[in-house]
Amino acid sequence: MTNRQRDIIAAVIFLAFGIFMFGNSLGINPIIPNEVGSGYVPKFLSIVISVLSVALLVLTLLKKKLGPTEKTDEDIKGGIFTVMALAAYVVLFQVLGFLVSTALYLFIQITLLSNEKNREFLVFGIISIVVPLVIYGLFKALFHMPFPTGILGI
Amino acid sequence: MILEGIMLVLNPVCLGLILMGVIIGIIFGAMPGLSATMAVVLFLPLSFGMEPINGISLLMGLYLGAISGGLITAILLKIPGTPSSIATVFDGGPMADKGEAGRALGVGILYSFFGGLISIFALIFISPSLAKITLKFTPVEYFSIAVFSLTIIASLSGKSLLKGLLSGFFGMALSMVGMAPLDSFTRFTFGNFQLLSGFDIVVVLIGVFAITDIIQAGFDRKHLADKYKKQTFVLRGFGISFREFKAQTVNMIRSALIGIGIGILPGIGGSTAGLLSYTATKNSSKHPEKFGTGIIDGVIASETSNNAVIGGSLIPLLTMGIPGNTVTAVFLGGLLIHGISPGPLIFIKSGDIMYGLFAALMIANIFMLIFEYLGLKWFVKLLDIPKHILLPIIMVLCIVGAYSTANRVFDVWSVFVFGLIGFFFKRLKVPSTPLIIGFILGPMAETNLRRALMASAGDWSVFVTRPISLVFLLVSLGSVIIVLRQNKRAKKSGARPAEAPLDEEA
Numbered sequence: 001m002t003n004r005q006r007d008i009i010a011a012v013i014f015l016a017f018g019i020f021m022f023g024n025s026l027g028i029n030p031i032i033p034n035e036v037g038s039g040y041v042p043k044f045l046s047i048v049i050s051v052l053s054v055a056l057l058v059l060t061l062l063k064k065k066l067g068p069t070e071k072t073d074e075d076i077k078g079g080i081f082t083v084m085a086l087a088a089y090v091v092l093f094q095v096l097g098f099l100v101s102t103a104l105y106l107f108i109q110i111t112l113l114s115n116e117k118n119r120e121f122l123v124f125g126i127i128s129i130v131v132p133l134v135i136y137g138l139f140k141a142l143f144h145m146p147f148p149t150g151i152l153g154i
Numbered sequence: 155m156i157l158e159g160i161m162l163v164l165n166p167v168c169l170g171l172i173l174m175g176v177i178i179g180i181i182f183g184a185m186p187g188l189s190a191t192m193a194v195v196l197f198l199p200l201s202f203g204m205e206p207i208n209g210i211s212l213l214m215g216l217y218l219g220a221i222s223g224g225l226i227t228a229i230l231l232k233i234p235g236t237p238s239s240i241a242t243v244f245d246g247g248p249m250a251d252k253g254e255a256g257r258a259l260g261v262g263i264l265y266s267f268f269g270g271l272i273s274i275f276a277l278i279f280i281s282p283s284l285a286k287i288t289l290k291f292t293p294v295e296y297f298s299i300a301v302f303s304l305t306i307i308a309s310l311s312g313k314s315l316l317k318g319l320l321s322g323f324f325g326m327a328l329s330m331v332g333m334a335p336l337d338s339f340t341r342f343t344f345g346n347f348q349l350l351s352g353f354d355i356v357v358v359l360i361g362v363f364a365i366t367d368i369i370q371a372g373f374d375r376k377h378l379a380d381k382y383k384k385q386t387f388v389l390r391g392f393g394i395s396f397r398e399f400k401a402q403t404v405n406m407i408r409s410a411l412i413g414i415g416i417g418i419l420p421g422i423g424g425s426t427a428g429l430l431s432y433t434a435t436k437n438s439s440k441h442p443e444k445f446g447t448g449i450i451d452g453v454i455a456s457e458t459s460n461n462a463v464i465g466g467s468l469i470p471l472l473t474m475g476i477p478g479n480t481v482t483a484v485f486l487g488g489l490l491i492h493g494i495s496p497g498p499l500i501f502i503k504s505g506d507i508m509y510g511l512f513a514a515l516m517i518a519n520i521f522m523l524i525f526e527y528l529g530l531k532w533f534v535k536l537l538d539i540p541k542h543i544l545l546p547i548i549m550v551l552c553i554v555g556a557y558s559t560a561n562r563v564f565d566v567w568s569v570f571v572f573g574l575i576g577f578f579f580k581r582l583k584v585p586s587t588p589l590i591i592g593f594i595l596g597p598m599a600e601t602n603l604r605r606a607l608m609a610s611a612g613d614w615s616v617f618v619t620r621p622i623s624l625v626f627l628l629v630s631l632g633s634v635i636i637v638l639r640q641n642k643r644a645k646k647s648g649a650r651p652a653e654a655p656l657d658e659e660a
């Protein structure tokens with residue numbers, strides 16, 4: 001992605017957000033007499049965001065220099081799997097409960113980030129079981145924190 | 155009475171409680187998601203059963219420890235342990251990358267101590283007169299301070315001011331979700347009752363800092379092991395020479411004063427103090443372009459200031475019974491339970507306890523210095539844990555931290571969404587620090603703007619006719635002009651303007 005493409009995408013997203021926010025602020029009417037109301041600042045913000053993003057768009061389009069295309073040696077698979085692991089973790093947090101979902105997530109995430117040289121499944125497994133248990137114990141004892149227990153009841 | 159007060163504290167039980175408070179506080183401060191408020195709330199019931207001075211000393215230790223503990227994770231992991239240490243990440247993080255983690259921590263700890271010390275002196279000697287001035291502050295002044303604080307965005311925007319501003323306003327927009335101030339109008343909740351109370355700053359912070367980090371690590375996983383090298387730990391003294399110390403005196407005093415000032419003003423908080431001092435130091439520095447690359451100036455500004463907030467925030471609490479932040483609001487409860495009613499007469503009615511409290515704070519500050527200094531070696535060891543194991547564990551702690559803000563799974567989902575937002579920001583090279591600043595200051599700006607306009611019947615001129623407000627607005631204008639000129643100069647000389655460090659590797 002060139003810097004130009006990046007700025008155009010950013011400008012368009014912010015512009016869409018600004019317009020969306022403005023649309024949603026229109027219905028907010030003042031309740032207290034002689035007061036600007038709760039729609040005032042959101043409307044102002046959404047207009048400023050829209051104007052700034054149009055400015056960014058125009059300035060970017062006017063730029064002659066395209067800028068170099070950056071080469072990356074990113075690991076797309078590693079990134080997408082990490083996002084998926086996180087998404088699964090936050091969704092399963094409630095369904096499976098804290099202990100199970102955390103143990104699963106830890107094992108998967110550690111494995112994902114490791115490489116052939118430092119992959120030791122036994123160590124990963126032990127960490128994935130011990131860490132959630134320690135956190136659970138501490139927070140339960142200190143805060144009486146009600147962790148989600150999930151369908152398994154633990 | 156002063157001696158009596160000090161003697162109250164100097165006994166093994168009380169000293170032990172202070173030490174316990176400081177250590178537990180540091181742990182709470184260092185863990186992202188666990189805050190000073192939680193530490194104090196947790197131990198408040200315990201303090202009820204104690205002698206007044208013992209209970210109060212314990213709470214003081216907790217407060218002081220928790221505020222300074224945030225620097226450990228801010229420097230070592232680039233995840234601020236408390237919102238107060240956001241600005242510590244800017245230079246502390248790059249210092250750790252350069253292999254100077256020990257030095258950054260040493261300096262941070264030392265100046266946390268000084269910040270605390272200066273503010274405790276301020277609390278003891280000038281509190282009543284200072285408090286009187288701030289009592290005169292109306293929403294007009296508060297709004298102008300918010301505007302002034304928002305100008306930080308300009309200097310933290312890096313290469314693209316436009317994108318920085320967009321990020322900042324986006325952050326303010328996010329803070330509008332939920333029930334509006336003043337009239338409690340439900341805004342932008344889209345029918346979801348979970349959104350009624352809006353997003354907690356901790357949730358946004360963890361999402362944008364920590365979750366974004368691990369997603370990035372996933373994309374970089376091939377290089378994760380190369381980046382990981384054993385930290386050689388060398389630290390002489392606190393990592394600062396006497397010459398450097400002398401050169402930083404102005405920075406220290408300015409940051410301490412900003413911290414005390416912000417502490418006195420109700421409802422602003424340590425995160426703003428750190429950011430403000432960082433910006434003030436950067437703008438008045440001879441080498442602003444070096445900020446964000448890992449220099450001690452930035453760490454000193456942030457850490458001096460956020461610890462100075464402690465003494466500052468106790469000033470209105472003790473002399474007028476006005477709590478300026480959530481921690482002091484909890485304190486107020488603690489004091490009242492022990493039959494101490496804060497107010498102008500507090501030194502007459504419970505003078506010995508007051509001097510005892512000052513002594514406890516002083517001792518807690520010293521304990522903090524000793525304990526964190528001795529712990530330094532072990533803190534740095536944290537970085538010796540291989541990244542592929544350390545990052546996921548931090549992730550889990552962050553998720554627990556987010557969950558514990560309100561014990562609801564919704565916050566866990568929100569953290570993930572903010573992580574994605576932070577990640578896309580990084581991809582598009584939009585700086586994410588302004589988002590956090592906008593989010594923190596948005597509600598303060600809005601609430602006070604509306605209050606001020608309500609009182610003036612819609613007349614905007616109040617903001618320039620009231621002198622304190624005018625000063626703040628002029629200073630805001632000045633600081634924006636300085637930043638614009640610096641950027642222009644930097645562009646001319648071909649160098650890039652200093653970039654918000656958190657986004658440098660985007």
